[in-house]
Amino acid sequence: MPLVPPYIESLRPYEPGRRIEEIRQRYGLKRVVKLASNENPLGPSPASIEAMRRSLNGIHLYPDGGLELRARLAEEFELKIDNVITGSGSEGIMSNIIRAFLCDDDEVLTTEAAFVGFQVLARSRGVRYRTVPYRSWRYDLEALAAAVNERTKIIYLANPNNPTGTMFTRQEFDSFHRHVPERVLIILDEAYFEYAKDHPSYPDSMHYRWDNVITLRTFSKVYGLAGARIGYGFARQELIANLLKVKLPFEPSTPAQAAAIGALDDKEFLHQSLALNARGLRFLTASLGEMGLDIVGSHANFVMAALADGEQAARLTEELLKRGVIVRLLEAFGLPHCVRISTGTEEDNEFCVESMRTALAAAEGGLCLK
Numbered sequence: 001m002p003l004v005p006p007y008i009e010s011l012r013p014y015e016p017g018r019r020i021e022e023i024r025q026r027y028g029l030k031r032v033v034k035l036a037s038n039e040n041p042l043g044p045s046p047a048s049i050e051a052m053r054r055s056l057n058g059i060h061l062y063p064d065g066g067l068e069l070r071a072r073l074a075e076e077f078e079l080k081i082d083n084v085i086t087g088s089g090s091e092g093i094m095s096n097i098i099r100a101f102l103c104d105d106d107e108v109l110t111t112e113a114a115f116v117g118f119q120v121l122a123r124s125r126g127v128r129y130r131t132v133p134y135r136s137w138r139y140d141l142e143a144l145a146a147a148v149n150e151r152t153k154i155i156y157l158a159n160p161n162n163p164t165g166t167m168f169t170r171q172e173f174d175s176f177h178r179h180v181p182e183r184v185l186i187i188l189d190e191a192y193f194e195y196a197k198d199h200p201s202y203p204d205s206m207h208y209r210w211d212n213v214i215t216l217r218t219f220s221k222v223y224g225l226a227g228a229r230i231g232y233g234f235a236r237q238e239l240i241a242n243l244l245k246v247k248l249p250f251e252p253s254t255p256a257q258a259a260a261i262g263a264l265d266d267k268e269f270l271h272q273s274l275a276l277n278a279r280g281l282r283f284l285t286a287s288l289g290e291m292g293l294d295i296v297g298s299h300a301n302f303v304m305a306a307l308a309d310g311e312q313a314a315r316l317t318e319e320l321l322k323r324g325v326i327v328r329l330l331e332a333f334g335l336p337h338c339v340r341i342s343t344g345t346e347e348d349n350e351f352c353v354e355s356m357r358t359a360l361a362a363a364e365g366g367l368c369l370k
């Protein structure tokens with residue numbers, strides 16, 4: 001008997017985006033911008049830093065298991081505390097969902113090239129992992145509903161989706177939901193919810209709660225707290241009660257909870273971050289599109305560009321790195337010919353577009369666009 005099961009042995013560990021300091025040193029650069037991990041370029045809100053700082057006075061005490069933040073979220077979204085869970089990032093909750101609900105013979109169903117964090121977690125459980133192709137870079141919800149079989153236990157949907165940035169509408173989701181049996185748990189990952197929530201056809205899952213849907217959200221994106229590791233989820237009481245049985249007793253940490261509560265109180269920072277992102281999205285989509293890149297329309301805080309093949313995408317990523325712009329090559333997601341570029345500050349975005357112009361010109365032999 002091998003010590004490590006084959007489904008673990010064959011995994012590749014998650015590779016975080018490249019670090020600014022590493023790239024600065026490797027290429028001897030003064031200016032490096034990281035547009036690779038969909039973080040908030042404004043940083044965290046001053047209110048969350050202050051709340052985190054205050055919480056440090058009690059750092060010798062164990063955390064309360066998320067109780068204070070659950071109560072605050074219940075108040076914010078007008079729910080009962082029993083319908084709310086918190087965790088070490090939304091990925092922490094995803095990991096608990098996989099532990100709590102999957103049995104060995106179950107199957108997980110999602111789109112091709114789904115969010116890589118989910119792929120790693122699901123595959124590490126050793127269950128069958130099935131996917132359905134995108135249709136024009138959007139989830140094909142009809143095909144997903146049709147692919148459900150008697151072993152399907154979990155369907156994972158991210159809306160807006162990472163890495164494509166596309167979203168599905170309320171009508172599409174309603175119709176999908178009607179075709180999925182109640183015994184299948186739908187994970188609705190709304191990590192980028194805030195960026196899309198004002199779109200008239202965005203299906204905000206809070207407006208209609210279904211028994212087999214668990215919503216996941218995060219403080220890592222628009223709230224600028226990716227390093228604190230804090231996320232939350234909503235579901236019916238029975239699902240939450242079972243997740244509470246398997247979660248690590250002391251996650252999330254006290255400073256992470258405090259930071260999240262501080263962030264929820266700072267609506268001005270939220271609006272400022274959303275406005276900056278909207279301008280950045282428009283600018284990157286238009287400018288990169290004008291250069292001939294095939295850019296997918298996005299509802300999140302990043303855009304995806306599809307190149308002719310993996311070699312071209314890798315070359316472009318490298319040319320950008322040399323110029324101090326870190327973007328994400330999407331090989332690990334299963335899209336080796338695509339790169340993802342997060343929005344930055346206005347200066348970052350301009351630097352990115354300028355660097356893209358020279359990178360495209362310098363890429364040996366030119367890149368074959370569109």
Ligand SMILES: Cc1ncc(COP(=O)(O)O)c(C=O)c1O
Pocket residue numbers: 037038088089090091092115117158161162189191192217218219220226229230231
């Ligand atoms: C779709 C999606 N879900 C979840 C996450 C992870 O969020 P967290 O930092 O809360 O674990 C990300 C981060 O990139 C994401 O893109």
